[in-house]
Amino acid sequence: MTSPPPHGRTELSLTPVEAPPQLRADAARNRARLLEAAARLAAEQGAANLTMEAVACAAQVGKGTVFRRFGDRPGLLLALLDHQEQRFQEAFMSGPAPLGPGAPAGERLHAFGPAALRHEDAHRDLYLAAVQPDPARRHTVPARLVRHTHLAVLLREAGTDADVELAAQTLLGYLDTGLVHHLLTVRGLPLARVEAGWHDLVSRMLVRGH
Amino acid sequence: MTSPPPHGRTELSLTPVEAPPQLRADAARNRARLLEAAARLAAEQGAANLTMEAVACAAQVGKGTVFRRFGDRPGLLLALLDHQEQRFQEAFMSGPAPLGPGAPAGERLHAFGPAALRHEDAHRDLYLAAVQPDPARRHTVPARLVRHTHLAVLLREAGTDADVELAAQTLLGYLDTGLVHHLLTVRGLPLARVEAGWHDLVSRMLVRGH
DNA sequence: ACTATAAACGGACTTCGGTCCGGTTAGTTG
């Protein structure tokens, strides 16, 4: 059994309401060094080949420190993605329409897919490397919850008569990083087709009284 | 780079057309012993806690033998599931209607969800433990391909005007073991609601000219 | 400043998945 660290709580960031953990000065410095080292190594040799020990070593820090700060490997990768993820979240939560507020919910839903697709495409290897191996935890990642809530709100707002909870999961599943990667790379589908599939799926979710 | 073993090819079973690898006598004996030991250990202490070494040891066999035969841990777990999986495949490919042939494609699609849900529910821990950690390989598991093809055929037969390839992936995603487990266990949704969600989703996939 | 203490540190250690390779054996061929 793993008990949570005494106070440092290993980065649950990215949930909307976030109390800054207020790290000790040295801890904050090491955290920054670790992220920088991780980013550099990931860029050099690919995120998939990143080892925790290499990061610790490159940051001139003990291995235990990495784990105390980030919990585990996915935790570190997620922290690396955090910045990008925040930019994407801002885009659909407070950015310009039709992705952001201002457009009708239906249009925002349609805009969400291509935006997410392109966003993840730009950081593919990092997103793929950050996937939780444990199927249970994959669905409790903060970033996923945010997207789920967003989609659920839009669906309700658009007046769907589907079960919003489940419909949002369906939409989220369609955008799953691993699935998209498989469709694009392994199966070789053009991006346009996957986007078209999204639009069709959204439309179907909004059809009423079938 | 991992090159495939000389002849024994580590179990790609469960693809419809299957050439029996024709193992040597001792190899076949050890394979059986390993599966039996694995099944016993999985039942005793949970599939999630199964270690390859423990299986090897319990089967009175070297560790290398386990890996040569099954490739890796997911491979072993998949082999353990193979029998159950085959029974399920028979049920929807040649069993009684409405799941099997005989009923109209639409009805068969509706029947598929609850059947899959209940089937995986009965072997939950094994299915969860057998999930490939690597997101790329998760989509190339033979059992998944079979289901995908089946759903695609039914969708086309039912005359959907959606992109069958993508629609089948969407349906498959809705039934994802990890997702369903999360919805049922973590979120606490009743099974009936998830089943209702399936029926709604299938209906939407079959709506025409929206 | 001084002290107390919660937090952080590092790196040895454990565990487990997966690989390697020298030795063994089933099955085939003459």
Add this chain to the structure above:
DNA sequence: CAACTAACCGGACCGAAGTCCGTTTATAGT
């Protein structure tokens, strides 16, 4: 039946994730 070989076997070995615990240090309170 002998010899040959392809497949098989075992277990030492390796790399990486994650844990543990004795030591150090930042900071708050006096």
